[in-house]
Amino acid sequence: MSEFVVTKRRMIEARWEAVVSRADGAAIEEPPKLAAVLDGKQLLGLTFQRGEEGAWEMGVPIPAEAIADGIRTIVILDAETDDCLASISLLSGDALDEDLRVEVNLLRQELDMLKRAFRRHCVET
Known part of the structure; x- marks a missing residue:
């Protein structure tokens, strides 16, 4: 180190x-x-x-x-x-635009998944 x-x-x-x-x-x-x-x-x-x-x-x-x-x-x-x-x-550059769009899309999908899981948890408790 x-x-x-x-x-x-x-x-x-x-x-x-x-x-x-x-x-x-x-x-x-x-x-x-x-x-x-x-x-x-x-x-x-x-x-x-x-x-x-x-x-x-x-x-x-x-x-x-x-x-x-x-x-x-x-x-x-x-x-x-x-x-x-x-x-x-x-x-x-141009390649960055595509990379960022893909990353934002993945983040949105993960956020939607977390929202569904949180709502399910709230209903169950």
């Missing part, structure tokens, strides 16, 4: 920003060894700056190849343990 915790701050101008701290709250003396991976390839350009209270500010540039129809995910890994610490999901 990784000793690091990654907490997202924001995404702005094709740059994902987060704070990296230790799980036990101790200060991190050197920049953490983390990697950002998209489709099995490590992304370049991660930046680290010393932050407050022993944490580090991390910046991950979002490459153009990460932007495409559908859902794309960049995974932030501890380079030493390969533990997944965070993920960046990018959703866009």
Whole structure:
């Protein structure tokens, strides 16, 4: 298990920003060894700056190849343990419309099923 915790701050101008701290709250003396991976390839350009209270500010540039129809995910890994610490999901394009419609339809069906079960439970008790 990784000793690091990654907490997202924001995404702005094709740059994902987060704070990296230790799980036990101790200060991190050197920049953490983390990697950002998209489709099995490590992304370049991660930046680290010393932050407050022993944490580090991390910046991950979002490459153009990460932007495409559908859902794309960049995974932030501890380079030493390969533990997944965070993920960046990018959703866009025509394929997304279909995905969302299907998901909303499934949610409606599940809600209807729960309503029927709840009503049946109320009648029985």
